[in-house]
Amino acid sequence: MLSRTLLGENIVMFRGKEGAPQAILDRCPHRFAPLSAGRLNDGVVTCGYHGLSFDGEGRCVGNPHGKPGAIRTRSFPIVARNMILWVWMGDPDQADAARIPDCSFIDETPEAARITGTLPTGAHYQLIVDNIMDLSHADYLHPTTLGGMFTGAKTHVSGGNDRLLIEYNAVDCNPAPAFHSIVPPPQKADVRVEVQWFAAGVMILAAGAQPTGTTRDPGRDSFTLHSITPETDGSAHYFYCSTRPFLTDNVEVSASIKAALEKAFVEEDKPMLELQQRQIGDADFWSLNPLLLPIDSAAVQVRRALDKLIDAEARDER
């Protein structure tokens, strides 16, 4: 059983009888004990306080004190795809697995070339989305690993509604240290990075570099998933998975990328995001009148798209 707080709700996830993932409210409807403090047996969770049992649909399938009858706890649509558990926290009737972003690049990458991490971050999920939707920050926060060529790059933003694309093209630049294995200094490079955002907090980053003026091979792009799941109003689960299509069995390259990502994400992004959150506190982000810069274009469009989606959902619920 895996107990996690998602969007302020306590959820317990486990495998059903047939092995499929299940997600139900981690709270017995009787006396509110967390079901995750009980026992899992053959796809059924039994509350450790008074023995009520629930299946993955949230149905009571065992009541030692009477009939299970109509006893239920809430269940949540959940799908395992591309090595990720996708839980739908909204109206179950609106759950649509077809809208899950395609992360098949994860499965298609040999394990040795996949670098994954989970980063509990004490910051509102939108601050983390801002972070990825404005990669110029890498030039200042990650100068020794991922940054260097974003501020001078040409950018283009497209899309809208629930997805958005930002492209960075840096021509004849000094590439970030992370690209030095592909374009060693003092060689200059042409670098292209794309970030595709999917509402609410899923971003897929594609990045490629080659020596200046040589032909780009999109088949050599690296992909990194940044998936941000809100935990509470001031914290989020930050999942990432970085893959590459080259040197896929070279564990030394993997170790070096892993070290760079952990330096950037754990030692630099996470503290900065948490400091931001502490400064903002409970205030509404816009109420603080943030200065808008050209680099914020994609992040601001994402925030406005989210505001619209959140408003629309609130209207539907009324």
Place this chain on the structure above:
Amino acid sequence: MLSRTLLGENIVMFRGKEGAPQAILDRCPHRFAPLSAGRLNDGVVTCGYHGLSFDGEGRCVGNPHGKPGAIRTRSFPIVARNMILWVWMGDPDQADAARIPDCSFIDETPEAARITGTLPTGAHYQLIVDNIMDLSHADYLHPTTLGGMFTGAKTHVSGGNDRLLIEYNAVDCNPAPAFHSIVPPPQKADVRVEVQWFAAGVMILAAGAQPTGTTRDPGRDSFTLHSITPETDGSAHYFYCSTRPFLTDNVEVSASIKAALEKAFVEEDKPMLELQQRQIGDADFWSLNPLLLPIDSAAVQVRRALDKLIDAEARDER
């Protein structure tokens, strides 16, 4: 001096000149320093900040800066009885020592056969009362010590107002491991357990077991006091004292009962109660629509009785 927060008030308890227990507000009326941070001398507490002195009635009996005059701090009726300090936190005129539940079984038990404990618990006191007023939980939470025969037992609830009795009769059952010294397995037993509740949080549990079909001797019942004093809205002092009328000088039996109670109360009840509290947070218990089961009968009657008593007291104060 013993400083404790009771019902949200900071209280300091100490012995007066003649040795009688005293309880006054642990807050100097001058600058609100806790008196317990001062000195106790001959039944008088002197504030460590500016030297005002108070006796157990809360009267100022020493003021180095003027006359004691009418300076007072609040005092609370307090009685030591049956090795327990009973403090009355309400209107002092309503204090009535005759209403203190009789716990003389404690004094009457030789020290070697008394097992006592204090358990600071991060849960609303009514959650702890619920716990004791529904012993079916022992079958699921304490299967290796106290539980096993409650779910199948016949129960009977009687009383009302400020006291309530629930009786459990389990006939020809597999007794809880705690009874194995009396009825060793695989023998079956007839077990009888009674819990008498006294408002607000005092419960006395009487328990006896004998081999199936043999005659019950009420004189061999064990008694356990469960006394729950609210500390704050989300925490309570849980005091317990378990006694037995047999093998009273057998320290090994005492050690084994003590181990069983600590496993049940400290390792199982306390974490579960604190998890419940975290799930409930500041919400009103009933607002969460708890599922009602037959096992909840006594606990729900106690909650309703408490609601009435609390309402009546609030009306009196208006």
Place this chain on the structure above:
Amino acid sequence: MLSRTLLGENIVMFRGKEGAPQAILDRCPHRFAPLSAGRLNDGVVTCGYHGLSFDGEGRCVGNPHGKPGAIRTRSFPIVARNMILWVWMGDPDQADAARIPDCSFIDETPEAARITGTLPTGAHYQLIVDNIMDLSHADYLHPTTLGGMFTGAKTHVSGGNDRLLIEYNAVDCNPAPAFHSIVPPPQKADVRVEVQWFAAGVMILAAGAQPTGTTRDPGRDSFTLHSITPETDGSAHYFYCSTRPFLTDNVEVSASIKAALEKAFVEEDKPMLELQQRQIGDADFWSLNPLLLPIDSAAVQVRRALDKLIDAEARDER
């Protein structure tokens, strides 16, 4: 860079190009990152998140993503005087360095005879001001160091508005242990202590003692600054600096005074102030109806003066 929370605002202090102290809001106007998490270079602070740079006036002097234009962060008037940084948190137009209390006794004292300390204290700054404006507490809280003769001393309070003086004259008294190097027991002494308060939280204490009946030499008075800067509503920065005009190169005397002050301030005052704060919590001080004693005269006058000044400032802002 020195980052401190003053009056609930996060401030970063640093030296400008010419070496003068600077104080600006420790929050980038772009995404609210604390500037103190960035880099200081030649009097300019560069944000570690997206590279905006600010000088000590709060002007943006570097924007890698466009023109600095009118980008600003708040700056605060700051003056270094008498080894103290004085920051003005109010309306910058009202800042008036001429109103800074004269603490030249600090500079005029050789370093070996200056004893300084910073005490983060979890108490509202007015509780700490109360503490110093009523030295009678020393007789009860600091009997082994600073107290003994205040309760019996004659006091006189004068002044008003934004400054106030309380004088203590103890004639033919047993002086506090801290005076034993000047008047060794069992000799009696005449002791004079003055505390001058300057709004909001600056107090200068002058103290002198001589054998009973001998002539007082004001030139031998010791001076101690007690400067209390609010951090949040429930905490303050407590700075102190004690000087003496005699035995100024005697490091043993300095060590002994330092030990006495630390015992009194760190081990006795700070815990008592923090206990007071916990008892008071969020409540308004006066709403708790504190008992008023003659010893409170100066402290109460200071509180009333502060209330007036705070009201007047609030009126000005409207």
